[in-house]
Amino acid sequence: MAEEAQPGSLTRVRKFKDWVHDYVSFSPWICSFIDTKHFQRLRYIKQLGVSYFVFPGAAHNRFEHCLGVGHLARLMAVHLKDSQPQLGITDQHVKCVELAGLCHDLGHGPWSHLWDSIFIPTALPGKRWKHEDASEMMFDDLVETYRPEITPEEVVIVKALIAGDRTRCPLGTEKPFLFEIVANTRNGLDVDKFDYIARDCHAVGDRGNLSISRLISSARVIDNKICYDIKDANQIYELYYTRFSLHKRVYNHKTIKAIEYMVIDALLAAEPYLKVACLVDKPDRYVFLTDNLLNKIEESTKKELEPARAIIERLRTRDLYRLVDYKVFSYADHDMVRQNVTPARIVEVAKSGLLEGVDEELVSQLTQECVAVNVSVLHYGKGPSNPLDDVTFYSKQQPDVGRKADRSDISLLMPSTFAEVWLRVYTKDCQFFGLIQAAYRQILKMLQPSEGVVASDEQQHEDEVAPEDPEVMVKLWTPSTSLDSPLSTPRTSSRKASASSLAEHRPGPGAGPSPSIGSPSAPGAGPGSDQLRRPSTPLSSNTMGNNRRGRAFGRTPSFSDNAFTTVPPNFRDVSPSRKPRSKRAREGEEGGHAPTKKSRIDGVGSS
Secondary structure, eight states: OEEEEOTTOSOEEEEEEETTTEEEEEOHHHHHHHSSHHHHGGGGSBTTGGGGGTOTTOOOBHHHHHHHHHHHHHHHHHHHHHHOGGGOOOHHHHHHHHHHHHHTTTTOOTTTHHIIIIIHHHHSTTOOOOHHHHHHHHHHHHHHHHOOSOOHHHHHHHHHHHHTOGGGSTHHHHOGGGGGTSSOTTTOOSHHHHHHHHHHHHHTTOOOOOOHHHHHHHOEEETTEEEEEGGGHHHHHHHHHHHHHHIIIIITOHHHHHHHHHHHHHHHHHHHHHOOGGGGGOHHHHTTOSTTHHHHHHHOOOGGGHHHHHHHHHHHTTOOOEEEEEEEEEGGGHHHHHHHSOHHHHHHHHTTTOOSSOOHHHHHHOOGGGEEEEEEEEESSBTBSOGGGGOEEEOSSOTTOOEEOOHHHHOSOSOSOSEEEEEEEEESSGGGHHHHHHHHHHHHHTOOOOTTOOOOHHHHHHHHSOOSSGGGOOOOOOTTSOSSOTTSOOOOOOSSOOHHHHHHTSOOTTOOSOOOTTSTTSTTOSTTOGGGOOOSSOOOGGGSOTTOOSOSOSSOGGGSOOTTTOOOTTOOOOOOOOOOSSHHHHHHHHTTOSOOHHHHHHHHHHO
8 A cells, every 4th residue: 555645735645556446546534434443344354255265366355345436436426527517516425425435335244245145134033134234334333433524414425325325315316316326226337336346257267348447437427317328338238247147156156155054054053152143233343243253163162162163164174065956947936946945845855755765764864954945046137127228328429318228229139038046955964965855856846837937949949840750759848738748738736835735645654655746646646736747758868869859858947857966865975085184173073073074974874
């Protein structure tokens, strides 16, 4: 960090070397907020949470991100002020926008979004809390503690800008476009997104095509909205796509999600004794909550924290929760998947007697605590809608006229939907790997996709191609078609597999092997149970040859089994075992605590 004295003035501008924006400068007034324990706390909170365990370059923190957002917020405000003087933007407005960008993430908890999106809702069910609320709380406490030179009116403006809520102060009526700089609730195009996309891409080794300087210079206010040159429409679309790509490849990486569940389980195991969740409303204590929380638990010698330490030991030695299965679903199936594929439902199906070839001793040991299910909606920023529908553009020929762009003005290669659902099922104990997968896949057999799910153009084209051998042609199953006969009349049925429907398939005492679902002898077979039926003729991947004569799916692709993850029902995911590396873990093993992965597996195999 370098300092530079301005000629003829006692004020000093501080410059910070940033690896995304090069040198960024801040005035002494802004630095009076940076030099507080509230802001310095952000040095110890990872921007990407536990992603650092998977991407070693993702070691950046909220501190440098907030510096970057404050820098870009000032650039945007100054650009609008200089390029459109008629807007009446003052130096005070620029200062408030810059400060809002700097302080917008003051309220993030340990490991960023892991804290507010998973831990707090689990530890404090029913509590309505989010990090944006905590940011305002911490900003108020910062002002009260350090008394910087800021008026009560400016405090209100800054907090409204952080929230992106123009209704909270008169400035929102006078200059509503200022509220689209830091937190744009209209279309998500704001400097916060500009910085974190560029910064995260750089950290994980991606060389993105995002040009922040071009987007800022392209910004123009028309009808109190920030608009962009139509020439930059592809650049903006690229930004939205990059957001989706980061969520798919990095933020929702399968191993990162497994580690998140381990950290959450460790925190929940320690919560009855540490009681850190209740500190979210106490700024004087919240200021000390950082990623170091895991280290505090690990270094503790309290017996009550031994279960939490055992989980952290597994994390340190890479004995992670294992991904059992995964699937991508249509956005329309989101609610159905979330309601039906749960740890409780998986355990219920495993114990229902529907599964064949499973180890009954394993079945008796399986509990909900052994299963984790992650359902994530990945999108471009506006759910299933095209985010560009909410962006206003202008042209060089008509610089003062803002209008929405048609697809033909940008690209005809955009997707038909901009959101999808990712489902992942994990086991916390590798001995249950195959059993959990079998139970999860049994649930899939009971589900039907929601209305509105249509095949892609390529799939529809495949169905229309005349097969060389009609006998091997398999008709694609759709929600309106019974699996028993492609030509049968559709029947009305429920999409959800209820507990009562599972009970119907449980064999009574002394009963023989459970009939497979869809067989004529299975209880419940007949009218009203089509959603539980399977094709009478098994469909193999050999059905589809190089000549593409048939489809490999007997159901829609989203509800077929994942061929890449298929294992036998009694499969145990045995990875290379290793002795615990810490003395504490070895002592725990001798005392009956925290058994190693090998001892757990061998113990099951010898019983």
